[in-house]
Amino acid sequence: MSTVMVVDDSAPVRQQVGSALRQAGFVVVEAHDGQDGIEKLGQNPGVAMVICDVNMPRMTGIEFLEKLGGRLPVIMLTTEGQPELKKRAKELGAKGWIIKPFKPELLVQAVNGFVRS
Amino acid sequence: MPGTNERSKGLRLPLRAKLSAGFVLVTLSGGLIAGLLVDRNVQRTTRGAFEDRLSYEATMLGQMTANALFGDLDPNDTSLNTPVHTLGEAVHTQLAVIAKDGTLVADSLTDDPHGAASQASAPEIAQARVTGSGIGVHDGRLYAARAIIRDGTTLGYARSSVPMSEVDSYVAGVRERIAWGSGFALLAAVILGLILSSRIVKPVQQLSEGARRVGGGDFDHTINVSSRDEIGDLAASFNDMTGSLRRTMRVLDGRNHDMRLVLDNVDQGLLTIDRDGVLSSERSAAVDRWFGPTKPGDRFVDLLARLDARTSANFEIMWGEVIDGFLPLEVNVAQLPKHATRDEQELELSYTPLLDDEKALSKMLIVISDVTARRAAERSEAEQREVACIFEHMTRDKSGLLEFLLDAETQVRILTGAVRAPLVETKRRIHTLKGNSAIYGMQRLSVLCHDIESRMEETDSDLSADDRATLAKAWTSMSQRLSAFVGDTKQVVIDDDEYSAVLKALFDGTPRTDLARMVGDWRMERASDRLARFGASAKELALRLDKGDIAIDVQRSLLRLPREPWAPFWAAFTHVVRNAVDHGLESAAERAAAGKLTPPGLRLSATQRGSDVIIEVTDNGRGVDWDRVAERAKRLDIPSATTDDLVTALFTDGVSTRDEVTQLSGRGVGLAVAKDACERMGGYVSVDSEPNKGTTFAFHVPLRVRCTTLPPPRDTVRPAASARGGAAPLSTRTINERARSAT
Numbered sequence: 001m002s003t004v005m006v007v008d009d010s011a012p013v014r015q016q017v018g019s020a021l022r023q024a025g026f027v028v029v030e031a032h033d034g035q036d037g038i039e040k041l042g043q044n045p046g047v048a049m050v051i052c053d054v055n056m057p058r059m060t061g062i063e064f065l066e067k068l069g070g071r072l073p074v075i076m077l078t079t080e081g082q083p084e085l086k087k088r089a090k091e092l093g094a095k096g097w098i099i100k101p102f103k104p105e106l107l108v109q110a111v112n113g114f115v116r117s
Numbered sequence: 118m119p120g121t122n123e124r125s126k127g128l129r130l131p132l133r134a135k136l137s138a139g140f141v142l143v144t145l146s147g148g149l150i151a152g153l154l155v156d157r158n159v160q161r162t163t164r165g166a167f168e169d170r171l172s173y174e175a176t177m178l179g180q181m182t183a184n185a186l187f188g189d190l191d192p193n194d195t196s197l198n199t200p201v202h203t204l205g206e207a208v209h210t211q212l213a214v215i216a217k218d219g220t221l222v223a224d225s226l227t228d229d230p231h232g233a234a235s236q237a238s239a240p241e242i243a244q245a246r247v248t249g250s251g252i253g254v255h256d257g258r259l260y261a262a263r264a265i266i267r268d269g270t271t272l273g274y275a276r277s278s279v280p281m282s283e284v285d286s287y288v289a290g291v292r293e294r295i296a297w298g299s300g301f302a303l304l305a306a307v308i309l310g311l312i313l314s315s316r317i318v319k320p321v322q323q324l325s326e327g328a329r330r331v332g333g334g335d336f337d338h339t340i341n342v343s344s345r346d347e348i349g350d351l352a353a354s355f356n357d358m359t360g361s362l363r364r365t366m367r368v369l370d371g372r373n374h375d376m377r378l379v380l381d382n383v384d385q386g387l388l389t390i391d392r393d394g395v396l397s398s399e400r401s402a403a404v405d406r407w408f409g410p411t412k413p414g415d416r417f418v419d420l421l422a423r424l425d426a427r428t429s430a431n432f433e434i435m436w437g438e439v440i441d442g443f444l445p446l447e448v449n450v451a452q453l454p455k456h457a458t459r460d461e462q463e464l465e466l467s468y469t470p471l472l473d474d475e476k477a478l479s480k481m482l483i484v485i486s487d488v489t490a491r492r493a494a495e496r497s498e499a500e501q502r503e504v505a506c507i508f509e510h511m512t513r514d515k516s517g518l519l520e521f522l523l524d525a526e527t528q529v530r531i532l533t534g535a536v537r538a539p540l541v542e543t544k545r546r547i548h549t550l551k552g553n554s555a556i557y558g559m560q561r562l563s564v565l566c567h568d569i570e571s572r573m574e575e576t577d578s579d580l581s582a583d584d585r586a587t588l589a590k591a592w593t594s595m596s597q598r599l600s601a602f603v604g605d606t607k608q609v610v611i612d613d614d615e616y617s618a619v620l621k622a623l624f625d626g627t628p629r630t631d632l633a634r635m636v637g638d639w640r641m642e643r644a645s646d647r648l649a650r651f652g653a654s655a656k657e658l659a660l661r662l663d664k665g666d667i668a669i670d671v672q673r674s675l676l677r678l679p680r681e682p683w684a685p686f687w688a689a690f691t692h693v694v695r696n697a698v699d700h701g702l703e704s705a706a707e708r709a710a711a712g713k714l715t716p717p718g719l720r721l722s723a724t725q726r727g728s729d730v731i732i733e734v735t736d737n738g739r740g741v742d743w744d745r746v747a748e749r750a751k752r753l754d755i756p757s758a759t760t761d762d763l764v765t766a767l768f769t770d771g772v773s774t775r776d777e778v779t780q781l782s783g784r785g786v787g788l789a790v791a792k793d794a795c796e797r798m799g800g801y802v803s804v805d806s807e808p809n810k811g812t813t814f815a816f817h818v819p820l821r822v823r824c825t826t827l828p829p830p831r832d833t834v835r836p837a838a839s840a841r842g843g844a845a846p847l848s849t850r851t852i853n854e855r856a857r858s859a860t
Contacts, residue, residue, distance in 0.1 A: 010574070032752060055577050075444070079575050083430050096444040099452050100575065110448040 002115040003027040003046045007037035007064060008053035008077065013100070017051055017077075020104030021111060034059025038067050048115040049073040051098075051107070054085060065092035073114045077102075133311075133318045140310025141303075148299050155295055163288045164259070168252055171210065171261030171277040175250075178204065178212050179263040179275035190265065190273035192220035193231070201225050211258070214265075215242060215274040222273065236276075245274050257281050320348045324355055336363040386464075386485030389471065390417045392478065394436055404485070407464065417483065424464070425457040439478065446470055446478060463489045499561060504598060506558030516642060517650050520680060521557050522599065524688045525550060525592070533589040537579055541770055544573060545790045547580075552691040552787065556654045565591050611639050614675055641677035644723035644732075647687060648672070651694045655719055658695060664702050664717055672722035676730065682798065686732075686818070689794040692787025693734050693814050694721070701736035701812050711739075711809055728820045729800075735813040741767065741806040764804050768792040791816070 004026045006017045011032075018028040029044050031037035033056040041047055050072050054061040061076055062085070068074065070093035078085065078097045086097060095114065098107055181204075182190070182197065197214050205212040205225020213224040219237025221230040236242050241262035244251025253260045260278040264271045320342040327340040336359055342352035380387065380401040386408075388400035394416040405411065408420040418436065422429035431454045439449040450468050457464040465488045473479040511518045528550045532543065551566035569584045580588070619635050652669035659667040702717045720735040743763055750757035750766035757766055770789045791814075792802050800818035 055575060079572065083434055086434050096438055096441075096449070097452075098448070101571075103451070106448050106451055110444045113443070113445045113448070 001025060001027050002048040003029060003044060004111060004115065005029040005031060005037060005040060005044070005047045005050045006052075007031045007034060007050060007056070007061070009033050009056040010053070013053065013077065016104065017107060020108055024108040024112070026111065026115075033057055034061060034064030034067070037064055041068075041072075047072065049075070049111065051075050051077060051111070052094075053077045054082075054089070062088055062092065065089060065094060068093075075110055075114075131318075132321060133314050136314030136317060137307070137310050140314065141307050144303055144306035144310070148303055152295065152299060156292065159291045159295070160288055163291060164284055167259055167279060167284050167287075168261055171259065171279065172250060172252070172263065174208055174210055174212065174277035175261045175263040175275045178214065178277065179265040182214055182275055183265045183267045183272060186265075186267070186272055188272075189270075190214070190216045190222060192216040192218060192222060194222055197223040198228070198230070211278045213276040213278075215262075215276055217271060217273050236274075241276065242274055246271075254281065259284055316344075317348070320344055320352060324348070324352055327352075327355060327359070331359050331362065336366055384487065387482070388417070388485075389480045389482050391480055392440055394418055396420070397480070403487075407462075407485070407487070421457060424459040424462075428454045428457040439481075442478075450481075457485075461489060462487065463492050500598070503558060503560055506560075507599065510557050514646070514650050516680070517647065518557055520684055520687070521553050522596065524684050525553065526596065529588060529592040532580065533585045533592075540573075540577075540579055543579060544570070544770070545793070547573065548787060549688050549692070549790055552695060553688055556650075556691055559595060562591055562595060612643065612675070615639065618675065638677045641679050642683075643674075644676040644678050644730075645671055645674050647678075648721040648723055648732075651690065652719065652721055654691075655694050655698050658698050659702065659717070662699060663704055664698060665705050666716075667698070667702065668716050668718035670718060670720040672720070672724065674723055674725075676723050676725055678723075678730070686791070686794040686798060686816070689787075689791040690732065690816075693791045693816075694719070696787050697734050697736040697738070697812070697814070701738035701740075703739050707739070713737075713809075725820065729817045730820060732816045732818070733813055735811060737811040740808040740810055741804065741812055742808075743806075764802075767804065768802065788814075 004021050006014050006021070006028055007030075008014045008017070009032050014030045014032070018030055021028050027046075029040055029047060031040045034052075035058045037050070037052065038059070041050075050068070052061045052064055052074055054076060056064075059067070065074060065076075073095045074093065076086075076089050076094045076097040077100055078089075079100050089097065096110065098110060178201070181200070185197070185200075201212050201214055201223040202225045211224065211226045213230070213236075214222045215236045216222050219235035219239075219242060221227075221233040221236055224230045224233070227233065239253055239255065239260065239262075241251035241253030241260040244253070245262040245264045249264045249266070251260075251262045253262070258278045258280050260276055262274050262276040265273045265275055320340075323340050323342055327338055330338040338359065339356050340352045342349050344352075376399075380399070383401050384403060386401055386404040388404050389397045391397070396411060396415050396417055398413065404420075408423055411420065418429050418433045421432055435449060435453045438444065439446065439453070442449075450470055453466070453468050455466050457466060465486045467484045467486075469482040469484070470478050471480040471482055507518070528546050531538065532546050532550070537543070538546075547566050547570050551563050551570060554560075554566065555563035565588060569580060569588065572584065573580065615635075619632065622632055622635060648671045652671045656667060656669050659665065697719055702719075703711065703713075705717075708717065715737060718737050720733070722731075722733045722735075724731050724733075746763050746767050747757040750763065750769075753766075753769065755766055755769060756762040768788045768791075795802055795816045795818060798818045800816060803815045803817065804812065805815070806812040
């Protein structure tokens with residue numbers, strides 16, 4: 001079973017993403033911002049990929065990507081538009097993004113493209 | 118075609134030249150070989166012929182001599198001289214008669230043969246001595262000798278000779294004639310070759326020209342080649358092929374025409390783009406109609422930009438994703454923009470990936486539909502539904518609606534104004550507007566507020582200019598429609614109880630000032646009416662949220678409250694009621710699991726207690742999950758140690774005990790707004806909650822806000838009549854007790 005980390009300051013989003021992935025057979029680690037994400041990555045070396053929000057307190061998704069330095073595949077959660085942000089995320093190694101609001105099955109499909117449950 | 122290009126490079130030699138050169142080459146080499154063979158034969162046969170002639174002459178001479186002799190040939194015989202001379206001149210040959218010992222007896226070219234050397238060693242003589250005849254070449258001449266034999270005895274030798282130069286010049290003459298003959302033959306061969314190659318090449322050229330014209334699209338071209346050979350067959354096949362192509366093209370043209378008819382008349386924009394995003398040439402006329410003229414090589418994203426720059430930018434980003442292919446194709450395709458708008462026109466886009474044999478994306482089919490009319494119809498239908506709903510609210514509760522309109526007007530003005538309030542305040546306003554517009558049936562406004570709220574949450578920023586414009590527009594159109602049927606607001610409605618109370622006061626001789634106040638209060642709003650409205654909307658909400666048909670118990674009272682000072686509180690109170698339904702009450706399944714037999718219910722009351730008015734909302738739901746509140750408080754970095762801290766935390770923006778944002782509540786904003794409004798009137802809030810039993814939110818507001826006092830408190834508070842509303846009596850303990858038992 002692969003482990004996926006969900007980094008989002010919104011509990012509802014974390015819950016939505018988490019439950020969709022758990023149902024698909026993934027182990028999910030939740031983090032409520034970038035800083036928490038980096039800490040939890042230290043505690044969970046088995047994390048295979050990350051799903052990450054952009055706007056978060058303490059450490060944003062972009063800062064998180066910078067810190068991660070491309071070690072793991074990351075899918076960003078964004079809203080429609082924001083071309084500059086997407087460009088920046090792409091430069092920092094984000095593999096793609098899921099536009100909010102999203103269908104859970106789409107997210108699972110995207111994650112399955114990188115790691116298998 | 119690459120083959121054509123390759124062939125066109127390098128030296129080009131016409132077929133005619135090749136054929137002619139071939140003929141010449143073949144003729145030349147044939148002639149050369151024949152010449153060499155003939156040459157060798159000419160030399161040999163010419164010499165043979167000379168030898169034969171000489172042998173024949175020698176034989177004749179020998180025979181003649183033999184007849185003339187009676188015994189052996191005398192070497193000194195001179196009688197033979199004359200006949201040999203005569204004969205030699207006649208045959209243009211040197212004739213000689215030689216004695217057995219080799220002495221030259223007579224020679225047609227010499228008058229004095231006896232002076233000549235002995236011919237005994239001449240090879241032809243030596244040979245004739247042995248075999249009877251001999252041939253020899255010496256001293257520049259060709260000799261043939263014959264033994265002169267009679268009765269088996271050799272008498273001497275007869276010899277004939279010619280100079281070798283004569284033989285050679287004869288050979289040269291033959292060679293010259295052969296050369297001339299060959300030259301003429303070669304010339305004839307070349308001319309014949311040219312004529313033949315021309316005859317071969319001409320139909321081939323016709324075929325080539327025909328193929329070129331057919332290749333250029335002239336399928337009506339036929340080739341007139343009448344030659345009855347393979348080329349004629351080829352031409353016939355070629356004509357058959359063009360005929361067949363012509364028929365196929367006619368069918369295809371017909372289909373193309375039909376297809377074009379479809380594409381020109383279909384209402385949808387149909388087009389395909391390749392992996393570079395470039396449009397293919399075939400597309401429906403609607404595409405050109407909506408996006409304007411296109412030229413080959415145009416990209417779809419540029420077309421889209423003519424209509425809707427934002428959608429075009431989104432498309433460009435997502436198309437990049439589709440091509441990069443990091444995420445599965447379906448995921449990326451699902452995230453391509455689906456709407457584009459320009460002015461009033463709304464287009465809907467749908468995408469179908471076209472895959473190649475390796476299942477990789479080769480093209481994308483894009484279907485664009487103009488949904489302007491459909492959307493307008495949907496909008497107008499929604500508007501009508503909304504108007505009906507608002508009208509219903511108005512007939513039921515005109516004053517409530519008017520108050521909402523007044524409040525909403527203010528909120529919208531502030532939200533869309535140039536002066537920006539702190540973000541948290543703006544968020545509250547949007548949240549309040551969302552909730553209240555939903556209560557009064559203004560679904561679209563509520564949905565709009567929800568969307569704006571979501572965006573603000575996501576980007577953690579103020580309303581965008583777009584948001585403000587949209588909100589202002591929505592509100593203006595809404596208020597314009599409402600003004601048509603919201604008429605006079607000046608009317609006073611009193612209850613029978615109130616009428617009786619004033620009548621009684623009159624009979625009892627109550628002081629005039631008190632009576633005046635009682636009648637004056639009629640202009641104020643009855644709190645229970647207000648609560649009844651909240652109750653009705655809570656009931657609807659509960660149905661929508663699958664909480665079942667909840668029991669609403671509104672405590673009757675004659676308490677009247679002034680509209681204006683209380684308006685902000687009531688606006689915020691919406692959230693408290695919604696919160697109670699959405700968060701407080703469990704679903705039927707949860708209640709059953711928790712062993713709760715009583716139906717879910719809500720009790721709403723407004724009472725006067727001492728100098729305070731207390732507005733209470735009580736649910737018989739799950740109770741506040743204080744552990745969760747504490748956990749969230751920690752995350753928000755606000756105190757959570759004491760129970761007061763927890764109450765404060767519960768009422769702080771951003772603290773919600775639900776893990777799911779619904780359109781109605783759940784962002785942790787509502788309670789804070791209500792607490793704020795209450796405190797602005799100098800009041801305070803309290804929470805009583807017991808796990809699995811229920812929660813009471815109480816808002817204590819000092820009476821001075823009421824402005825006027827109530828008639829005798831006899832009717833102000835009625836006991837909780839469970840029978841009326843159906844809600845079970847709620848057991849409440851204070852938060853302090855709960856906290857004590859928990860710690």
